[in-house]
Amino acid sequence: MKLLHASLCLIGLLLILPSIFAASSSKDFDFFYFVQQWPGSYCDTQKSCCFPTSGKPAADFGIHGLWPNYEDGTYPSNCDDTKPFDSSSISDLISSMQKSWPTLACPSGSGETFWEHEWEKHGTCSESVIGQHEYFQTALSLKQKTDLLGALTKAGINPDGKSYSIESIRDAIKESTGFTPWIQCNTDGSGNSQLYQVYLCVDRSGSGLIECPVFPHGKCGADIEFPTF
Numbered sequence: 001m002k003l004l005h006a007s008l009c010l011i012g013l014l015l016i017l018p019s020i021f022a023a024s025s026s027k028d029f030d031f032f033y034f035v036q037q038w039p040g041s042y043c044d045t046q047k048s049c050c051f052p053t054s055g056k057p058a059a060d061f062g063i064h065g066l067w068p069n070y071e072d073g074t075y076p077s078n079c080d081d082t083k084p085f086d087s088s089s090i091s092d093l094i095s096s097m098q099k100s101w102p103t104l105a106c107p108s109g110s111g112e113t114f115w116e117h118e119w120e121k122h123g124t125c126s127e128s129v130i131g132q133h134e135y136f137q138t139a140l141s142l143k144q145k146t147d148l149l150g151a152l153t154k155a156g157i158n159p160d161g162k163s164y165s166i167e168s169i170r171d172a173i174k175e176s177t178g179f180t181p182w183i184q185c186n187t188d189g190s191g192n193s194q195l196y197q198v199y200l201c202v203d204r205s206g207s208g209l210i211e212c213p214v215f216p217h218g219k220c221g222a223d224i225e226f227p228t229f
Contacts, residue, residue: 029068029076029125031213032202034142036061040159040229041196042104044188050106057102059159059229061148064197065118066139066206068125071213079125083132085116090136097136100143130206138206146209148198151176152226163223169195179209185220194225 038061043049051057069075087094103114115136123135130138149159155172157164166183173181177200184197201212 028128029204030071031069031204031210032126032206033065033067033069033212033216034139034146034200034202034209035064035067035197036143036146036148036200037064037197038159038195038226038229039102039104040227041186041188041194043229044194044227045186046189048106049104050108052098052103053108053110054098054102057104058099059149061143061198062104063101063139063143065122066126066135066142066202067122069214073214073216076125077121080127081120081124083124083127085112085119086132087112087115089132090115093133093136093140096140100140101136126206129204134206142200142202142206142209146177146200148173157226159226159228161225161228163225164195165223166220167222169224169226173198173200177209179211182212182215183220183224184216184218185224188225188227192225193221194227195220 039049039057039059067075090097097115098111101111101115103109103111105114119132119135123132126135151173152158152169154176155168157169157172170181170183179200182199183195184199185193186196188194199212199216201210202208203210
């Protein structure tokens, strides 16, 4: 009888172990997408935009987010509701974030609602590697390292409202960073395709760029506008 009981216990344990391991690994990830957006394209749509309370941001790419992803193209989200956004933990970064990670959503805000969303949806899924302060610091460092606008203007691609080939945009960023970007487009109020966001991939530690294991879905035209801001 004792042997039967032990066997049943062992069988039960074996049945629940997969779910335990699945739960423990559900917050894990394989790499980051580091996503930067061009403010002129965010604002030049039928939806328009609102400048942050700190004033109009510089005419430069701004951070959208640092997003943990899986190599199969899926991603984790909202991984830990016990670790809410805490602005006091990044007080030394606020000034840099207002410049490099500005909000353009309406109504106008300080940026904290945007940063809170990014941390709670995406940042909490990277806690096995980096904490809240390091998460935001890592994104700021990556922006400085990649310098997308510098890469494009060096190649003669300027935010002047003209159209450029997506191949030339991609090549200019790859030439500068050493890695292939993924370009996301949106459409302006007249329906023209324009340069909206640039995705680069970052290793799991957040320390360096890598070639993307997988790209998001979506297409741009062969030639796209680079609007003014």
